Amino acid sequence: MDYKDILDGISEEITSLSPEDSMLNLRVYKNNIFNLNIDLFKKNYPAVFSYLGERNFIFFVRKLLMDEGVKSPNINVFIKSFTMFLEKNKGMHKDENLLELSKIDKLWSYNLSEVTVRKGMFKFWSQLIGGHTPVAEINRSEVEIVFSYEVNGSRYLSAK
Protein backbone atom coordinates (compact mmCIF):
# COMPACT_ATOMS: atom_id res chain seq x y z
CA MET A 1 0.00 0.00 0.00
CA ASP A 2 1.56 3.31 -0.99
CA TYR A 3 1.62 6.49 1.06
CA LYS A 4 -1.37 8.11 -0.63
CA ASP A 5 -3.48 4.95 -0.22
CA ILE A 6 -2.84 5.00 3.54
CA LEU A 7 -3.99 8.61 3.76
CA ASP A 8 -7.00 7.85 1.51
CA GLY A 9 -8.22 5.12 3.85
CA ILE A 10 -7.86 7.10 7.07
CA SER A 11 -9.27 10.30 5.63
CA GLU A 12 -12.34 8.54 4.28
CA GLU A 13 -12.95 6.79 7.59
CA ILE A 14 -12.65 9.84 9.81
CA THR A 15 -14.78 11.97 7.50
CA SER A 16 -17.69 9.60 7.99
CA LEU A 17 -18.04 10.89 11.58
CA SER A 18 -19.78 7.76 12.85
CA PRO A 19 -17.81 6.88 15.97
CA GLU A 20 -19.75 3.73 16.77
CA ASP A 21 -18.43 1.96 13.63
CA SER A 22 -14.77 2.69 14.02
CA MET A 23 -11.73 1.30 15.71
CA LEU A 24 -11.04 2.88 19.08
CA ASN A 25 -8.00 4.77 17.80
CA LEU A 26 -9.74 6.36 14.84
CA ARG A 27 -12.59 7.28 17.14
CA VAL A 28 -10.17 9.62 18.94
CA TYR A 29 -9.69 11.62 15.74
CA LYS A 30 -13.38 11.61 14.88
CA ASN A 31 -14.26 12.88 18.34
CA ASN A 32 -11.54 15.54 18.19
CA ILE A 33 -12.76 16.83 14.84
CA PHE A 34 -16.41 16.77 15.82
CA ASN A 35 -15.86 18.40 19.22
CA LEU A 36 -13.61 21.09 17.75
CA ASN A 37 -16.32 22.04 15.28
CA ILE A 38 -19.11 22.03 17.86
CA ASP A 39 -17.04 24.22 20.20
CA LEU A 40 -16.18 26.71 17.47
CA PHE A 41 -19.76 26.93 16.19
CA LYS A 42 -21.07 27.40 19.75
CA LYS A 43 -18.55 30.16 20.33
CA ASN A 44 -19.33 31.98 17.09
CA TYR A 45 -23.11 31.42 16.99
CA PRO A 46 -24.12 31.86 20.65
CA ALA A 47 -27.67 33.08 19.94
CA VAL A 48 -28.35 30.25 17.47
CA PHE A 49 -27.10 27.80 20.09
CA SER A 50 -29.30 29.30 22.76
CA TYR A 51 -32.30 29.35 20.40
CA LEU A 52 -31.94 25.77 19.19
CA GLY A 53 -30.66 24.04 22.32
CA GLU A 54 -27.74 21.62 22.30
CA ARG A 55 -29.33 18.70 20.51
CA ASN A 56 -30.78 20.60 17.56
CA PHE A 57 -27.66 22.74 17.30
CA ILE A 58 -25.50 19.61 16.99
CA PHE A 59 -27.88 18.26 14.35
CA PHE A 60 -27.32 21.30 12.13
CA VAL A 61 -23.54 21.42 12.62
CA ARG A 62 -23.25 17.70 11.89
CA LYS A 63 -25.35 18.10 8.76
CA LEU A 64 -23.14 20.99 7.58
CA LEU A 65 -20.03 18.89 8.20
CA MET A 66 -21.46 15.89 6.36
CA ASP A 67 -22.99 17.83 3.46
CA GLU A 68 -20.27 20.35 2.76
CA GLY A 69 -17.10 19.23 4.57
CA VAL A 70 -14.33 21.62 5.53
CA LYS A 71 -12.66 22.86 2.35
CA SER A 72 -10.26 25.48 3.67
CA PRO A 73 -7.23 25.43 5.96
CA ASN A 74 -8.78 28.54 7.51
CA ILE A 75 -11.57 27.00 9.59
CA ASN A 76 -13.27 30.40 9.87
CA VAL A 77 -14.24 30.13 6.21
CA PHE A 78 -16.21 27.00 7.10
CA ILE A 79 -17.72 28.48 10.26
CA LYS A 80 -18.85 31.56 8.38
CA SER A 81 -20.64 29.35 5.85
CA PHE A 82 -23.23 28.35 8.49
CA THR A 83 -25.51 31.25 7.54
CA MET A 84 -25.41 30.32 3.87
CA PHE A 85 -26.08 26.70 4.81
CA LEU A 86 -29.14 27.70 6.86
CA GLU A 87 -30.33 29.82 3.95
CA LYS A 88 -29.89 26.88 1.58
CA ASN A 89 -31.76 24.58 3.95
CA LYS A 90 -34.63 26.95 4.71
CA GLY A 91 -37.00 24.42 3.23
CA MET A 92 -36.01 21.97 5.93
CA HIS A 93 -36.08 24.17 9.06
CA LYS A 94 -38.67 26.71 7.83
CA ASP A 95 -37.50 29.17 10.47
CA GLU A 96 -36.65 32.72 9.46
CA ASN A 97 -35.59 33.56 13.05
CA LEU A 98 -32.87 30.93 12.93
CA LEU A 99 -31.40 32.36 9.75
CA GLU A 100 -31.48 35.96 10.97
CA LEU A 101 -30.02 35.07 14.37
CA SER A 102 -27.13 33.42 12.57
CA LYS A 103 -26.58 36.59 10.55
CA ILE A 104 -26.34 38.74 13.69
CA ASP A 105 -24.12 36.17 15.42
CA LYS A 106 -21.80 36.22 12.42
CA LEU A 107 -21.77 40.01 12.37
CA TRP A 108 -20.70 40.00 16.02
CA SER A 109 -18.17 37.17 15.85
CA TYR A 110 -16.45 38.22 12.65
CA ASN A 111 -16.28 42.01 12.96
CA LEU A 112 -18.58 42.58 10.00
CA SER A 113 -20.13 46.01 9.53
CA GLU A 114 -23.90 45.43 9.17
CA VAL A 115 -26.71 43.03 8.31
CA THR A 116 -30.34 43.59 7.38
CA VAL A 117 -32.99 41.63 9.28
CA ARG A 118 -36.69 41.94 10.05
CA LYS A 119 -37.55 44.69 12.53
CA GLY A 120 -37.38 43.51 16.15
CA MET A 121 -34.82 40.83 15.43
CA PHE A 122 -31.95 42.66 17.12
CA LYS A 123 -33.93 42.89 20.35
CA PHE A 124 -34.82 39.19 20.00
CA TRP A 125 -31.09 38.39 19.56
CA SER A 126 -30.10 40.58 22.53
CA GLN A 127 -32.60 38.82 24.78
CA LEU A 128 -31.21 35.42 23.82
CA ILE A 129 -27.62 36.57 24.36
CA GLY A 130 -28.63 37.99 27.76
CA GLY A 131 -29.97 34.57 28.77
CA HIS A 132 -33.62 35.66 28.70
CA THR A 133 -36.57 34.06 26.98
CA PRO A 134 -36.99 36.14 23.82
CA VAL A 135 -40.29 37.98 23.77
CA ALA A 136 -39.46 40.70 21.24
CA GLU A 137 -42.05 41.12 18.53
CA ILE A 138 -40.83 40.60 14.98
CA ASN A 139 -42.35 42.81 12.33
CA ARG A 140 -42.53 40.77 9.14
CA SER A 141 -43.07 43.72 6.82
CA GLU A 142 -40.34 46.08 8.03
CA VAL A 143 -36.58 45.70 8.24
CA GLU A 144 -33.81 47.07 10.44
CA ILE A 145 -30.09 47.33 9.92
CA VAL A 146 -27.95 45.86 12.69
CA PHE A 147 -24.52 47.47 12.72
CA SER A 148 -21.36 47.37 14.81
CA TYR A 149 -19.46 50.34 16.16
CA GLU A 150 -16.49 50.89 18.43
CA VAL A 151 -16.11 53.06 21.54
CA ASN A 152 -12.76 53.25 23.33
CA GLY A 153 -11.59 50.00 21.78
CA SER A 154 -14.76 48.05 22.68
CA ARG A 155 -17.23 46.85 20.06
CA TYR A 156 -20.98 47.23 20.32
CA LEU A 157 -23.98 46.35 18.18
CA SER A 158 -27.03 48.47 17.61
CA ALA A 159 -29.98 48.60 15.19
CA LYS A 160 -31.53 51.36 13.11
Place this chain on the structure above:
Amino acid sequence: MQLQVKLLEKNALLKGSQKIEGVGLGLRFPHFDDILNNKTGSPWFEVITEDFLEEGPHHKKLLQLREVAPIVFHSIGLNVGGVQEFDKDYLSAFKKLYNKFQPQYISDHLCWSAHNGTYHHDLLPVPYTHEGLSNAVSRVNYIQDYFSRPLVLENITSYLDYKNSDFTEIEFLKELSKKTGCKLLLDITNVIINHKNNNEPTKKYFDDFPVENVVYCHVSGVKATEGSTLIIDAHNSAYGFNEDVLIKKYFKNMPILIERDANIPTLAELEEERLRLKEGIGGL
Protein backbone atom coordinates in the same frame (compact mmCIF):
# COMPACT_ATOMS: atom_id res chain seq x y z
CA MET B 1 -6.24 55.37 12.86
CA GLN B 2 -4.24 54.19 9.84
CA LEU B 3 -1.29 56.35 10.84
CA GLN B 4 -1.31 54.87 14.34
CA VAL B 5 -1.24 51.33 12.99
CA LYS B 6 1.62 52.21 10.63
CA LEU B 7 3.65 53.60 13.54
CA LEU B 8 3.02 50.48 15.56
CA GLU B 9 4.20 48.36 12.64
CA LYS B 10 7.40 50.37 12.44
CA ASN B 11 8.10 49.97 16.14
CA ALA B 12 7.39 46.27 15.91
CA LEU B 13 10.04 45.94 13.23
CA LEU B 14 12.57 47.66 15.45
CA LYS B 15 12.00 45.02 18.11
CA GLY B 16 12.53 42.24 15.59
CA SER B 17 15.88 41.23 17.02
CA GLN B 18 14.48 40.15 20.39
CA LYS B 19 15.02 36.47 21.08
CA ILE B 20 12.68 34.16 22.92
CA GLU B 21 13.97 32.86 26.24
CA GLY B 22 12.58 31.56 29.52
CA VAL B 23 9.08 30.25 30.11
CA GLY B 24 6.47 31.81 27.82
CA LEU B 25 2.75 31.49 27.34
CA GLY B 26 0.52 30.72 24.39
CA LEU B 27 -1.49 33.82 23.49
CA ARG B 28 -5.22 33.20 23.92
CA PHE B 29 -7.88 35.83 23.21
CA PRO B 30 -9.49 35.86 26.70
CA HIS B 31 -6.12 37.00 28.09
CA PHE B 32 -5.21 39.56 25.46
CA ASP B 33 -6.17 42.70 27.40
CA ASP B 34 -4.61 41.46 30.65
CA ILE B 35 -1.39 40.63 28.82
CA LEU B 36 -1.29 44.12 27.32
CA ASN B 37 -1.83 45.48 30.83
CA ASN B 38 1.31 43.66 32.01
CA LYS B 39 -0.48 41.11 34.16
CA THR B 40 2.00 38.38 33.31
CA GLY B 41 5.76 38.20 33.45
CA SER B 42 5.82 35.96 30.39
CA PRO B 43 8.88 37.08 28.41
CA TRP B 44 7.54 35.83 25.07
CA PHE B 45 4.35 34.49 23.47
CA GLU B 46 3.37 31.86 20.98
CA VAL B 47 0.64 32.98 18.59
CA ILE B 48 -1.65 30.58 16.72
CA THR B 49 -1.32 31.76 13.13
CA GLU B 50 -4.85 30.73 12.19
CA ASP B 51 -6.28 33.03 14.88
CA PHE B 52 -5.00 35.99 12.87
CA LEU B 53 -5.97 35.02 9.33
CA GLU B 54 -9.04 37.25 9.67
CA GLU B 55 -8.46 41.00 9.91
CA GLY B 56 -9.82 42.70 13.02
CA PRO B 57 -8.98 44.71 16.15
CA HIS B 58 -6.89 41.79 17.39
CA HIS B 59 -4.26 42.66 14.76
CA LYS B 60 -3.71 46.04 16.35
CA LYS B 61 -3.42 44.40 19.77
CA LEU B 62 -0.85 41.94 18.48
CA LEU B 63 1.22 44.81 17.10
CA GLN B 64 1.07 46.39 20.56
CA LEU B 65 2.22 43.15 22.15
CA ARG B 66 4.93 42.79 19.52
CA GLU B 67 6.39 46.10 20.71
CA VAL B 68 7.14 44.70 24.14
CA ALA B 69 7.73 40.99 23.65
CA PRO B 70 9.04 38.58 21.03
CA ILE B 71 6.56 36.19 19.47
CA VAL B 72 6.61 32.98 17.47
CA PHE B 73 3.93 31.75 15.07
CA HIS B 74 2.53 28.26 15.54
CA SER B 75 0.28 26.80 12.85
CA ILE B 76 -1.96 23.84 12.29
CA GLY B 77 -2.72 24.20 8.59
CA LEU B 78 0.46 23.66 6.58
CA ASN B 79 -0.28 19.95 6.10
CA VAL B 80 3.43 19.11 5.90
CA GLY B 81 2.82 15.35 5.74
CA GLY B 82 -0.08 15.57 3.28
CA VAL B 83 0.01 14.95 -0.44
CA GLN B 84 -2.51 17.44 -1.80
CA GLU B 85 -1.32 20.71 -3.29
CA PHE B 86 -0.66 23.55 -0.86
CA ASP B 87 -3.49 26.04 -0.54
CA LYS B 88 -2.00 29.14 -2.18
CA ASP B 89 -4.44 31.56 -0.51
CA TYR B 90 -3.55 30.19 2.91
CA LEU B 91 0.18 30.41 2.25
CA SER B 92 -0.16 33.94 0.94
CA ALA B 93 -2.22 35.05 3.98
CA PHE B 94 0.32 33.37 6.26
CA LYS B 95 3.20 35.18 4.57
CA LYS B 96 1.44 38.52 4.90
CA LEU B 97 1.08 37.87 8.63
CA TYR B 98 4.71 36.86 8.82
CA ASN B 99 5.81 40.09 7.15
CA LYS B 100 3.54 42.20 9.34
CA PHE B 101 4.40 40.69 12.73
CA GLN B 102 7.87 39.25 12.12
CA PRO B 103 7.78 36.32 14.55
CA GLN B 104 11.08 34.75 15.49
CA TYR B 105 9.96 31.34 14.27
CA ILE B 106 7.20 29.80 12.22
CA SER B 107 6.23 26.30 13.23
CA ASP B 108 3.75 23.57 12.45
CA HIS B 109 3.48 19.87 13.19
CA LEU B 110 4.96 16.77 11.65
CA CYS B 111 1.55 15.53 10.56
CA TRP B 112 -1.01 15.59 7.81
CA SER B 113 -4.28 17.40 8.34
CA ALA B 114 -5.96 17.57 4.92
CA HIS B 115 -6.57 15.11 2.14
CA ASN B 116 -8.48 15.04 -1.14
CA GLY B 117 -9.70 18.58 -0.57
CA THR B 118 -11.05 18.02 2.95
CA TYR B 119 -9.39 19.77 5.88
CA HIS B 120 -9.71 17.69 9.04
CA HIS B 121 -8.28 20.36 11.34
CA ASP B 122 -6.70 17.65 13.43
CA LEU B 123 -3.14 16.39 13.53
CA LEU B 124 -2.79 12.97 11.92
CA PRO B 125 0.45 11.02 12.17
CA VAL B 126 2.72 10.58 9.17
CA PRO B 127 3.65 7.00 8.24
CA TYR B 128 7.40 6.82 8.87
CA THR B 129 8.31 5.24 5.54
CA HIS B 130 10.87 6.17 2.87
CA GLU B 131 8.01 7.52 0.76
CA GLY B 132 6.71 9.53 3.71
CA LEU B 133 10.15 10.99 4.29
CA SER B 134 10.66 11.92 0.66
CA ASN B 135 7.22 13.58 0.61
CA ALA B 136 7.92 15.52 3.81
CA VAL B 137 11.37 16.62 2.59
CA SER B 138 9.95 18.03 -0.61
CA ARG B 139 7.10 19.83 1.17
CA VAL B 140 9.27 21.27 3.94
CA ASN B 141 11.68 22.55 1.26
CA TYR B 142 8.79 24.15 -0.60
CA ILE B 143 7.58 25.96 2.55
CA GLN B 144 11.08 27.04 3.52
CA ASP B 145 11.68 28.43 0.02
CA TYR B 146 8.34 30.23 0.16
CA PHE B 147 9.13 31.92 3.48
CA SER B 148 12.89 32.09 2.94
CA ARG B 149 13.51 30.73 6.41
CA PRO B 150 13.65 27.42 8.28
CA LEU B 151 10.39 25.80 9.30
CA VAL B 152 10.11 24.45 12.85
CA LEU B 153 8.33 21.11 13.20
CA GLU B 154 6.68 19.67 16.29
CA ASN B 155 6.25 16.02 17.28
CA ILE B 156 2.59 15.11 17.84
CA THR B 157 0.61 12.60 19.86
CA SER B 158 -0.38 9.58 17.84
CA TYR B 159 -3.26 7.18 18.36
CA LEU B 160 -2.46 5.18 15.24
CA ASP B 161 0.18 2.53 14.82
CA TYR B 162 1.18 2.09 11.18
CA LYS B 163 2.52 -1.27 10.08
CA ASN B 164 5.75 -1.55 8.10
CA SER B 165 7.44 1.66 9.23
CA ASP B 166 10.98 2.20 7.93
CA PHE B 167 11.97 4.65 10.68
CA THR B 168 11.25 5.41 14.31
CA GLU B 169 9.89 8.89 14.95
CA ILE B 170 13.30 10.12 16.08
CA GLU B 171 15.07 8.65 13.04
CA PHE B 172 12.46 10.27 10.80
CA LEU B 173 12.84 13.68 12.46
CA LYS B 174 16.63 13.47 12.32
CA GLU B 175 16.62 12.59 8.62
CA LEU B 176 14.09 15.29 7.82
CA SER B 177 16.10 17.84 9.72
CA LYS B 178 19.33 16.74 8.04
CA LYS B 179 17.88 16.84 4.53
CA THR B 180 16.00 20.16 4.86
CA GLY B 181 17.68 22.12 7.63
CA CYS B 182 14.33 22.44 9.41
CA LYS B 183 14.35 23.00 13.17
CA LEU B 184 12.40 21.12 15.83
CA LEU B 185 9.87 22.02 18.47
CA LEU B 186 9.80 19.28 21.06
CA ASP B 187 6.47 18.78 22.79
CA ILE B 188 7.58 17.07 25.98
CA THR B 189 4.04 16.25 27.09
CA ASN B 190 3.26 14.63 23.72
CA VAL B 191 6.22 12.31 24.15
CA ILE B 192 5.03 11.33 27.62
CA ILE B 193 1.46 10.74 26.43
CA ASN B 194 2.56 8.56 23.51
CA HIS B 195 4.76 6.47 25.77
CA LYS B 196 2.15 6.17 28.53
CA ASN B 197 -0.46 5.06 25.98
CA ASN B 198 1.95 2.37 24.82
CA ASN B 199 3.19 1.46 28.33
CA GLU B 200 6.77 2.33 27.41
CA PRO B 201 9.40 4.34 29.32
CA THR B 202 10.43 7.68 27.81
CA LYS B 203 14.12 7.56 28.70
CA LYS B 204 15.41 6.27 25.38
CA TYR B 205 13.35 8.80 23.43
CA PHE B 206 14.72 11.75 25.37
CA ASP B 207 18.26 10.32 25.38
CA ASP B 208 18.18 9.99 21.58
CA PHE B 209 16.34 13.18 20.65
CA PRO B 210 18.48 15.55 18.56
CA VAL B 211 18.45 18.35 21.10
CA GLU B 212 20.86 20.39 18.94
CA ASN B 213 18.02 20.99 16.46
CA VAL B 214 15.42 22.00 19.05
CA VAL B 215 14.59 25.71 19.24
CA TYR B 216 11.97 25.51 21.96
CA CYS B 217 9.74 23.06 23.85
CA HIS B 218 6.05 22.75 24.65
CA VAL B 219 4.45 21.51 27.84
CA SER B 220 0.75 21.18 28.52
CA GLY B 221 -1.62 19.24 30.73
CA VAL B 222 -4.35 16.66 30.29
CA LYS B 223 -7.32 15.90 32.43
CA ALA B 224 -8.48 12.32 31.87
CA THR B 225 -11.30 11.92 29.36
CA GLU B 226 -14.23 10.07 30.86
CA GLY B 227 -14.67 6.59 29.43
CA SER B 228 -11.39 6.66 27.49
CA THR B 229 -8.60 4.18 28.05
CA LEU B 230 -6.22 6.45 26.15
CA ILE B 231 -4.67 9.67 27.39
CA ILE B 232 -5.79 12.35 24.95
CA ASP B 233 -3.62 15.39 24.31
CA ALA B 234 -6.33 17.84 25.31
CA HIS B 235 -4.35 20.84 26.61
CA ASN B 236 -7.09 21.22 29.19
CA SER B 237 -5.23 21.47 32.51
CA ALA B 238 -1.94 22.47 34.09
CA TYR B 239 1.11 20.34 33.26
CA GLY B 240 1.33 17.33 35.51
CA PHE B 241 3.79 14.70 34.30
CA ASN B 242 6.87 16.14 36.04
CA GLU B 243 7.89 17.87 32.84
CA ASP B 244 10.02 20.26 34.90
CA VAL B 245 12.26 17.38 36.00
CA LEU B 246 12.76 16.30 32.39
CA ILE B 247 13.48 19.86 31.26
CA LYS B 248 16.07 20.25 33.99
CA LYS B 249 17.73 17.04 32.89
CA TYR B 250 17.58 17.33 29.10
CA PHE B 251 16.63 20.84 28.00
CA LYS B 252 18.11 23.26 30.49
CA ASN B 253 18.20 26.84 29.16
CA MET B 254 15.78 25.95 26.34
CA PRO B 255 12.81 28.34 25.87
CA ILE B 256 9.67 26.59 27.15
CA LEU B 257 6.08 27.35 26.24
CA ILE B 258 2.99 26.45 28.27
CA GLU B 259 0.07 25.57 26.00
CA ARG B 260 -3.58 25.71 27.05
CA ASP B 261 -6.46 25.33 24.59
CA ALA B 262 -9.41 24.10 26.64
CA ASN B 263 -10.71 24.86 30.15
CA ILE B 264 -8.79 28.08 29.76
CA PRO B 265 -8.11 29.52 33.23
CA THR B 266 -7.59 33.16 34.17
CA LEU B 267 -4.29 34.68 33.21
CA ALA B 268 -3.43 34.86 36.93
CA GLU B 269 -3.79 31.08 37.22
CA LEU B 270 -1.68 30.51 34.11
CA GLU B 271 0.92 32.87 35.51
CA GLU B 272 1.04 30.74 38.67
CA GLU B 273 1.64 27.66 36.53
CA ARG B 274 4.32 29.52 34.59
CA LEU B 275 6.11 30.53 37.80
CA ARG B 276 5.82 26.98 39.16
CA LEU B 277 7.46 25.63 36.00
CA LYS B 278 10.10 28.33 36.06
CA GLU B 279 10.97 27.46 39.63
CA GLY B 280 10.86 23.72 38.91
CA ILE B 281 13.43 23.99 36.15
CA GLY B 282 15.76 26.23 38.10
CA GLY B 283 14.54 29.78 37.58
CA LEU B 284 15.31 30.47 33.94
